[in-house]
Amino acid sequence: MFKRIVFFLMLFLFAGILCFGQASALRDYVGLIKINYHSDVIELMNKFKSNLEKRGYSKDAKAIENYLQGISGSGFVYVAADGSCYILTNEHVVSQADSLSVTFERTDGAKTTYDGLKIFYVDEDKDLAILYFENGIKPFTQGLSFNITPPEEGSTVFAAGFPGMGNTAAWQYSQGIISNANIRLQKYADSDELFGPFIQHTAQVDPGNSGGPLLVAKQGVPTNHAVIGINTLSARWRQAANYAIPVDQINVFIASALSSEPVDERQLLAKRVDEFIKGLGANKYVYDHIAEYLSNGCTATNAEYAIYELLEKAPRAVIQDIDRIFSTNPVDGMNAAVAWYIENSMRPRTGDIKISLDSIDTNDLGNFVVSFNVNGSIVKSEWVKEYGVYRLNTYGDIATGEKSRMESRLRTIEQNQALKTNYILFLTAGYSNVFDYGSALNLSLNLGIRPFTYGLELHSVLGDTKYSNIATDVGIMIPIRLKIIAITPFGGIGTGAIFTRETVDSLGFTINLSLRGGLMFTTSAVPGLFLRAYYTHNFTVKIISNLPNHGILGFSAGFGL
Incomplete structure (x- = not known):
């Protein structure tokens, strides 16, 4: 009895050693899939990357750069009866791809890459995809074998693939057991709708393993492993609960994909x-x-x-x-x-x-x-x-x-x-003519809360005649946008103080009420820059000076944010 126990124990250990010894052979059939995106997608993503870099978001820009490298998931070789070679994987691994590549890596680090693969057929409901090689090449004489015997709960299984490690992916071969041979999952959190069936197992599966095979040990077939499913997802809030699409579903998918029967x-x-x-x-x-x-x-x-x-x-x-x-x-x-x-x-x-x-x-x-x-x-x-x-x-x-x-x-x-027409803050500087007083410099600082403006403005006459007008006003702007230019009528009402000195001994001071109207001209060629022309009429309140009512015609340039 003791000898029999020892014999079976040694047989079990030998099978395990043989299985793991054959794991390296799996590397010839299980590959890393990378996506090549549509040229318009790449162009747009590079625009986003450039804009993020300019704004200082280097981490986000790097994330886009890494994403464009196209590290996607895993897949494995399938050879049809006529010798045609394909790669089987998940649909979600290859969605949005324009073309793909698959890389096989041996234990010594040597890599073999096949470029230009195309998606041949997908089943979105089953989450399965089959890829074909460029120009119909046939680099393999055999692929992984399928095990059609239904798996039993508690039996040993293996997962193979290329989960991500940072910005790269690395080979991973893991072992576990089948914890549920036939399970259906809730499709949506707020729905009773189920989808599946799946094989639930405990072999380690990480992001990047999707599309790789779930295997059992089987003597007499390539690599001494046979496919019983394709790993497709993991339970987020459970430990060691991973799910694979069973082989009978894969066979139905392959038959549909390779069928030569006419379709309506x-x-x-x-x-x-x-x-x-x-x-x-x-x-x-x-x-x-x-x-x-x-x-x-x-x-x-x-x-x-x-x-x-x-x-x-x-x-x-x-x-x-x-x-x-x-x-x-x-x-x-x-x-x-x-x-x-x-x-x-x-x-x-x-x-x-x-x-x-x-x-x-x-x-x-x-x-x-x-x-x-x-x-x-x-x-x-x-x-x-x-x-x-x-x-x-x-x-x-x-x-x-x-x-x-x-x-x-x-x-x-x-x-x-x-073409900026609505400003939070804008500054202007320019030339104006104060009637009866002469040429003046004008400066203004304005705040905007569309469509209203609140401003502080200064007019100061040049030359011997001294005239200064400091005023505040409340106004309204109504932009009229015409493709690459905009014309903005504006108007406002304000109050201010006017200081005059015509001789050394003649100081004048008065308070004024003002009405203003004008036009702003803006172009998209220089965002934020504008020109404006306006007329202001001041109504004076005599306090120290007998300054009459008068007008101001002004021209200025400005810049707004």
Whole structure:
């Protein structure tokens, strides 16, 4: 009996040693996936980075720089029956990618990288994606094997992948057990809707492991490991509760992705559009729903303008929510901004969005044009097939997909921002003519609370005749913006003190009431700089001097903040 116990104990230890010894072979099949973003996304992110650096936010700028490096997650090799090579991973790992690379790293540090991978097919509901190699190359003769036997609770499992360490990612191979072989999870915190099934296990999984395989030991297959799932998420508030998509779901996904059976594209689109419309009927903001349907091109082309619109027009709660998304994943934040921009165009001033399908046609490019009846108006949209899934590429005149039009809108925004017409504080200096007294210098300091102004002004006559007028006034400004220039009529009423000295012995002093009117001229070429012309009429109250009522014609230049 004792010998039998020793024999089984040695057999168990040998199996464990063999399994871990074969772990290094997994490195040839489990790789680090990096994203290459759409060129428009990169251009926009670099703009944000540059602006942050100029404002001294070096930490945030560095975060964007690191993000653009595209460290994303893990994936593993799958070889189809015809010898075609693919990489399997999670959909959320590769979303928003224009192209991808996968790197395999051996124990001695040697790396093999394959660039130019493209997304072949995705299933957003299952969170699965399959990638194909550039030009259909076949660098592998075999991939990881699948274990079709349902896993048992308590059995040993292994997780492999490339979790992040700072701004890099490193190989990790971990061991645990299956703690629940078939579990469904609550989809939303405020909903009873469930999604899954998943395999719950305790093998260590960290950010970056997503898309990597969950394995069991199996003799006679490559690496002596077989795939039973794809690691996809972890429980935030629980310890050692990680979840993998089971292999039977993966097999269904692969069969669908590689199927050669003909598909009724119009029917496929109609189903997708129906789901899109249903989600818009919720009695809440729906930009998170719209974001799930946007093509990469739609986000890339419209994001910059959408962000300007968001910051200008969205409620604070929406801005804060999308800012939170952006801080976690900048590309997802851009996607959410475009989705809000589209939702804002759909939503009436009061009530919910009323939308229905009007028609489905095709355009000259062969893409589908879906016409919606939105609150009684027909809006056309283009839908394109992206990775096997139909996505919204353009929407009416809002998200047009025309880069030149977006650039024109952005130039208009930049001009509007540069064309300052509302100032918190502004200073002026210039020349004026005090009738009956002569040429004078004028200086003023003004505070603005739109549309009102509060100012302190000095006019001092040059030459032998001494005249000084110190006045305060309250005024109003009404800007008229004309693209790159603005004309601002202004007026005001004030009071002040006038000091005169025509001879050494003749000192004059009087209090005056004044009425003023004039025009300011501003251009976006030099933000904050303006010219103004005005006329002031002073009504004097005789105290020491018999100074008559008189006018002042002035010209000045100013700068405002």
